[in-house]
Amino acid sequence: MLDNNQLLRFTTAGSVDDGKSTLIGRLLYDSKSIFEDQLQSIETTSKKKGHEGVDLALFTDGLRDEREQGITIDVAYRYFTTPKRKFIIADTPGHIQYTRNMVTGASTANVATILVDARHGVIEQTKRHAFIASLLNIPHVIVCVNKMDLVDFSEEVFNDIVSQFEEISSKMLIKDVRFIPMSALLGDNVVNKSENMSWYQGAPMLNMLETMHISSDVNKIDARFPVQTVLRPQNESYRDYRGYAGRIASGVFRVGDEVTVMPSGFTSVIKSINLNDQDLEEAFAPMSVAMTLEDDIDISRGDMIVRSNNKPEATQDLEVMLCWLNNSPAKPRAKYTIKHTSNDQKAMIKEVIYKIDINTLGRNEDDKDLKMNDISKVKIRTTKPLMIDDYRENRTTGSLILVDDDTNETVAAGMIV
């Protein structure tokens, strides 16, 4: 691998039997990312189950329960590398009851791949998957029109599905959509270019993933540095060192920048940026660094260092698109711990404005319960201000989770609007 190779994270979504597992298996197999012992174990299982040949779908089956039930129930991560990039796949199930897993897998993705069965075209599930990709602000979407072998590799069928999808996606905020006609089973347009569909001028899926521009997926404009912890070494040569450690959420910081510490509002100037024993002139998202400032200010975990000429909003009142992740529904006016960047506060859901009907994508203003897999727009009030940006502008300072203090479980994920 070359030194400047990037890391690309993508999710896969599809309805049961659209061929998602086969597609991932195919991607790994044709890019030579499956090891022999793994292949052997798949071959053995395939035989046991009475499949002829190797069932590539078996490669992505994770835990025993799923193996026994033959379904995927949670998010599983897969890895492969080509000479151009390293890839992380968040493999999530597509059934309606698993919205929460899709949201989880989508939260860190650069690319969402959405599978469509060429025979069925765009269905309700496809709409839902597109909606989640848009809600989670995934920068790129690839619509994989699969099982083209079952529709005689017809260009017309493909074009029809493209227009169906464009009709629904035009109403959503999806920035970059691409379409690929493929057969995961036969390997057409997955890694290798299809010989059966010479009418398709675009790249096969792997090539698309390898070459797509992802450097701008991270916000490089708004400099935000949530402080995770303060480094105060007990060591002679660093007696006065006070380093603020964290991962840059967005933007670029340079030595000499005038910065403001929020929420206190104190200002100072960046004295140094350190990574281990290196001194850097500048650092950008998503680098983990330590910063020192010219002035001695009281800064602790939960504070945010930002450039003085570009600040996030500090507020206790948030409007949030909330996805409920837990079996127990939200309790009215209950208190939760809200986790936002490195900041923990108490919070209350003050009002449910509407719930999204995941089938029609319409708004329902009458049903205000927050149950597992519900996506709703809510008002939240926190005990102390959070330093926020819109999720659309900033996936790090715009996202949050709610934790139930009675169970310690993560019960909801929120995107600030």
Add this chain to the structure above:
Amino acid sequence: MSSSSKYYLNYLDELESEAIYVLREVWAQFQNPVILFSGGKDSIVVTHLAKKAFHPSKIPFALMHVDTGHNFPETIKFRDDIIKELGVNLIVGSVQESIDEGRVAEEKGKNATRNALQITTLLDAIEANKIDCAIGGGRRDEEKARAKERFFSHRDDFGQWDPKNQRPELWNIFNGKYFEGEHFRAFPISNWTEMDVWNYIKRENIAIPSLYFAHEREVVWRQDAWIPNSEFLVLEDHEEIVTKKIRFRTLGDITITGGIESDADTLEKIADEVSGMRQTERGNRSDDKRSESAMEDRKRQGYF
């Protein structure tokens, strides 16, 4: 000022940055975290990352070793050297003590291993030392049961993992809240593959035990791998000890860790060799060959 296109990280820098972020979250969210240090390359990389995460402070965690008593002598020496160099505390959980105290019973037979016994020792040590987070070098690419593991992985008050009921983990917001008696495992290098680990070791020039480099050693061919000769080895009739040039891809118990024949005696050559490998690294470990779900069963009970 050059164009904004220079503002991106390569994959190793991004993985490093992610791991450092996780380690700092552990430090901020827990009272008494430790690094589970086996002397293997993954825990060495985690330790190296911890050094970077807290520089110029020293690593704020103790290192904990679950000692099966069936060690490679090289591993123990390496462990003691690194402890001295870093100036951190070492906590040892001893499987031999657990056996002597009757907490666990030794397996019998020629393929006996102390692998499963480590679970009890580990959980006892976690409880005895009031550890609320044990940081491990587990990677999701290692084994299918690990593919669903979280960065912050919750364990109940029996130390057990419930893969079907894990806390969802979104963006990079980690929920490390727990009740009395429970604890967490944290996996900073979840997203690294074996190849990434080697490329990183090479790039950072990290010291690793000599066992990883090709060397002459007395071995016996067993279960498709070269098992090293040691005081614990009981030979079967048809088995024969031979000397081979081998190296190890993972380090575990000396009784079950199989070596591969190799000439790779530099980091450069190891990385090349690994990139051409057609077998997973755990393919040489007899503990994982016992059944389809061997790893998952152990993990549920509290294994690393």
